[in-house]
Amino acid sequence: MGFTKKDKAEKIIEDVLEKPSSRRTFLKGASIAMAAGSAALATGCMPSGDDSSSGEMQLRWQEYFKKHYRLMTQKEKDETVDRLERLAKIQDDIDVQIGTEPPIENVLYGYAFNISRCEGFMECVTACVKENNLDRKTNTQYIRIFEMEPGKLDPSTGDGQFYHKVPVENKFYMGVQCFHCENAPCIKACPTKATWREPDGIVVVDYNWCIGCRYCQAACPYFGRRFNWGKGEVPKEELTTKQHYLGNRKRPMGKMEKCTFCIQRTRKGRLPACVDACPTGSRVFGNLLDPDSEIRYVLKHKKVFRMKENIGTQPKFWYFID
Amino acid sequence: MKIYFPNFFQALLLIVLFTGGSAAFANEKSFIDEIKGADAPFDNRSVKLVRPVTLETVLAKEEYQGGAFRVLARKQHIERYKCSSCHVPGKPVLVQQGFELTHGDVVINHGRKGNELSCIDCHNQEDRDYLEDKKGRKIDFDHSYQLCGQCHFRQKRDWLGGAHGKRVTNWAGDRVVYNCASCHNPHSPRFEKRFPATYSVPLN
Numbered sequence: 001m002g003f004t005k006k007d008k009a010e011k012i013i014e015d016v017l018e019k020p021s022s023r024r025t026f027l028k029g030a031s032i033a034m035a036a037g038s039a040a041l042a043t044g045c046m047p048s049g050d051d052s053s054s055g056e057m058q059l060r061w062q063e064y065f066k067k068h069y070r071l072m073t074q075k076e077k078d079e080t081v082d083r084l085e086r087l088a089k090i091q092d093d094i095d096v097q098i099g100t101e102p103p104i105e106n107v108l109y110g111y112a113f114n115i116s117r118c119e120g121f122m123e124c125v126t127a128c129v130k131e132n133n134l135d136r137k138t139n140t141q142y143i144r145i146f147e148m149e150p151g152k153l154d155p156s157t158g159d160g161q162f163y164h165k166v167p168v169e170n171k172f173y174m175g176v177q178c179f180h181c182e183n184a185p186c187i188k189a190c191p192t193k194a195t196w197r198e199p200d201g202i203v204v205v206d207y208n209w210c211i212g213c214r215y216c217q218a219a220c221p222y223f224g225r226r227f228n229w230g231k232g233e234v235p236k237e238e239l240t241t242k243q244h245y246l247g248n249r250k251r252p253m254g255k256m257e258k259c260t261f262c263i264q265r266t267r268k269g270r271l272p273a274c275v276d277a278c279p280t281g282s283r284v285f286g287n288l289l290d291p292d293s294e295i296r297y298v299l300k301h302k303k304v305f306r307m308k309e310n311i312g313t314q315p316k317f318w319y320f321i322d
Numbered sequence: 323m324k325i326y327f328p329n330f331f332q333a334l335l336l337i338v339l340f341t342g343g344s345a346a347f348a349n350e351k352s353f354i355d356e357i358k359g360a361d362a363p364f365d366n367r368s369v370k371l372v373r374p375v376t377l378e379t380v381l382a383k384e385e386y387q388g389g390a391f392r393v394l395a396r397k398q399h400i401e402r403y404k405c406s407s408c409h410v411p412g413k414p415v416l417v418q419q420g421f422e423l424t425h426g427d428v429v430i431n432h433g434r435k436g437n438e439l440s441c442i443d444c445h446n447q448e449d450r451d452y453l454e455d456k457k458g459r460k461i462d463f464d465h466s467y468q469l470c471g472q473c474h475f476r477q478k479r480d481w482l483g484g485a486h487g488k489r490v491t492n493w494a495g496d497r498v499v500y501n502c503a504s505c506h507n508p509h510s511p512r513f514e515k516r517f518p519a520t521y522s523v524p525l526n
Contacts, residue, residue, distance in 0.1 A: 106364055108357070114485070122518035129520075139523045163521040182353045223525060269369040269494035280513065281488045281505065288357045290364035292388030293493075294484025299357070302485055314353050322480065 056090045059083045069206045069245065070196065074100075081245060088250065096241045098249050101267040103200035109261050109316065110201070110288040112298045113175050116322045118282040120145055120166035120173040127277030131240050131262060132248040137233045140226050142259040143177045143274060153305075175282075177274075178203065178224035178259035179307070179315030189219035195256070201288075201316055202261050204246040212254040221308055222315070225258045261285070288316070369494035377490065379498055380464045386482045391497035394490065394504050397463045405450035431510035444469060444508070470502045 066072070066080050077100040088096045125143045134140040146158030148171060155176050167173070180203045187195055187203065194209035195216055217225045231253050243249040244264035251257050262272035266285075270276075275283040286295035298304065302320040366388075379392040397403050402424050408415055433439040446454035446461075453461040453469050461469045471478030480486035487505065490498045502508070 104369055106362075110357075112485075117486075119513060120518055121516070122520050125522070126519045141520075141522055144522055144525075145518075161522050161524070163518060165515045166518055167515065266493065268372040269492045270371075270373055271489065271491060271493050275488060275493075276491065278488065279505065281486060281500070284484060284488070286484075286493050287364055289360040290366070291361050292363065292386070294489065296357075297387060297483035298485045301480075301483060320485070322476070322485075 056087065059087050059090075063087070063208070066208065068193070068209050077245070084245075084249065092236070094236060094239060094241065096239075096243055096249070098243045098245055099264060099267075100245050101264075103198050103202075104267060106287075106289050108201045108288040109180070109266060110286060110295045110299075110318070111180075111261070111316060112284040112295055112302075112304065112318045112320050114280075114282040114284070114322065115148075115172055115174050115319050117280045118145070118173040118175060119280055120147060120162065120168075121279055123277045123279055124175065124274035124283065127273040128259070130238060131265070131273035132260075133232065133234045133240055133243075133250070135228065135230050135232045136235070137230050140228070140257075142224075142226065143175055144223075146174045146176065148172050148174050153307075155307075174319070176222060176224075176307075177317075178220075179222055179313070179317035180259075180261065182314035182316065183312060185219040185221065185313060186216035186225060189215040191215060198246075200267075202246075202263055202266075203258075204260055204263065205256055205258065206246070207249070207251045207255045207257070210255045212256065214256065216256055221311060221313065225256055228253060228255045228257055366494050367496065371492055371495045373491055374495070375490050375492070375498045383465055383468065384482060386484070386497065388497065391499060393464070393467070393499055393501045395464050396466060396501055396503050400463060403451075403463070409450035411448065428509050431512070432508070464501070466508070467502050470508075 063080070063083055067076060069077070072080070081098045081100060084098055085096055088094050122145055125141050125145065128134070128143050129136075129141060132142065134142070144155075144160050146155040146160045147162045147166075147168065148155070148158040150170060150172065152158065153174075155174055158174060180197075180201055182197070182201070184197060184203050187197060190210075191213060192209055192211055194207075194211070195203060195205045197203050212227070214227055217227060228251050232251050240248055242264055244260075244267070247260045247263040262270075262274075265272060271285055275285045284294050284298050286293035288295060288299075290296065298320055299318065302322075304318040304320045306315050306318055378395040378398060380395045382391050382393045385391070402408075408423070430438045430440075442454075444453050446452040449460065451463075453463060453466060455461055455469050455472050459468075467478060467481065477486050481499070481502075484499075487500050487502075490500060492498075506513075
């Protein structure tokens with residue numbers, strides 16, 4: 001039942017987006033004409049032999065007028081990925097590999113966090129920053145760890161900016177990030193349909209379709225979303241070059257971004273960077289549709305709860321205690 | 323008759339509303355129900371791995387809910403294994419020599435304060451290449467979970483199921499998990515206090 005309704009909704013979205021829009025077709029035609037014109041202009045004005053700048057301009061023009069990710073055919077995805085890789089080479093002289101791996105069949109990702117094991121070492125945060133090429137200048141972090149008083153379960157009562165030796169006696173630690181809600185308010189809030197739920201449950205953002213209005217940030221009850229204030233400055237030697245179109249690729253300035261369960265890793269069978277880095281084993285990740293998976297064991301045998309369960313967002317992120 | 327028609331339509335409307343409402347209700351529940359109902363085994367090997375585990379592993383002697391699994395091997399990480407290269411039967415090793423050569427860094431902080439475990443609580447007294455549990459069974463260093471689990475049985479149960487410890491590198495593929503001593507120092511198993519790896523700034 002749940003699927004059919006979702007499929008129907010997706011169909012409607014596709015219909016609306018795909019309906020021949022005179023504005024779109026006009027812009028597209030104009031873009032091709034302008035690209036051709038600009039390329040001609042550039043080659044006409046610049047000394048011959050300097051192909052890179054005109055090539056870059058052409059690539060950027062084509063990038064401006066590409067489709068929404070969900071409406072692209074695989075060929076169009078490959079083309080935009082190729083353009084992005086070439087642009088990264090021209091602009092920053094780095095070789096990146098951007099993937100467009102589709103969701104895996106019969107997989108629904110789920111996450112569990114053990115609040116009685118986490119000791120606040122923050123290894124997950126550094127691993128996440130590195131893996132997802134987060135802006136070092138504004139110190140963007142997808143994960144926050146709160147130092148909590150016993151008996152309190154609301155992170156707003158905790159200390160999110162601790163820096164002292166951990167663990168502290170009689171405190172516990174609680175990690176917060178994007179919970180990838182099944183019924184996500186951010187998706188409903190987005191006016192351009194730039195954020196959606198993938199079939200494997202990951203809520204993703206099309207960075208090129210996002211207009212940076214931040215409605216989704218206001219809609220998220222968990223403070224899971226981050227706004228890209230800067231250009232995303234990452235030291236070249238620290239850059240993660242294995243990327244995904246919907247994941248850790250270079251985000252333009254002024255776009256929303258957030259945890260994607262490390263889509264560039266998880267769709268290839270790997271664990272997210274935070275799980276890989278956790279020294280205490282507080283983080284459990286796996287396939288909710290696999291009855292033998294670790295996450296299913298936790299849901300079946302442990303005392304679990306989700307944050308703000310009463311508001312009906314259905315997060316796929318559970319907290320549990322030993 | 324005139325009074326009857328609106329009633330009939332009202333009833334029809336109610337029926338439509340009711341069935342629609344219950345359908346919406348079923349939809350809201352479907353996410354958790356869908357998970358609970360997902361009993362078909364998932365073939366973890368169907369996911370093509372880009373980064374297979376390259377660390378040395380051994381097949382565990384116990385099973386988890388999904389059958390056999392592997393644990394990280396331990397022996398090659400023990401400096402100066404095999405222990406029998408010094409501990410030869412019939413040739414006693416002086417405590418002084420032990421401290422100088424290999425065991426000087428061992429600090430026992432395992433068990434209640436003032437009543438800590440001693441070496442032979444876990445190590446086999448005769449054959450030093452093995453551990454020994456309270457029933458006197460020889461236990462291989464690669465399978466130390468069999469020894470640790472005799473006291474820490476709750477942790478071992480969770481470890482087998484997946485709520486304690488974690489998998490290595492991949493969520494898919496054959497299950498490979500960290501061994502007890504991969505994370506815990508068996509002589510001093512609690513993690514030491516230290517400064518966090520980073521700090522957080524206020525949200526934008």
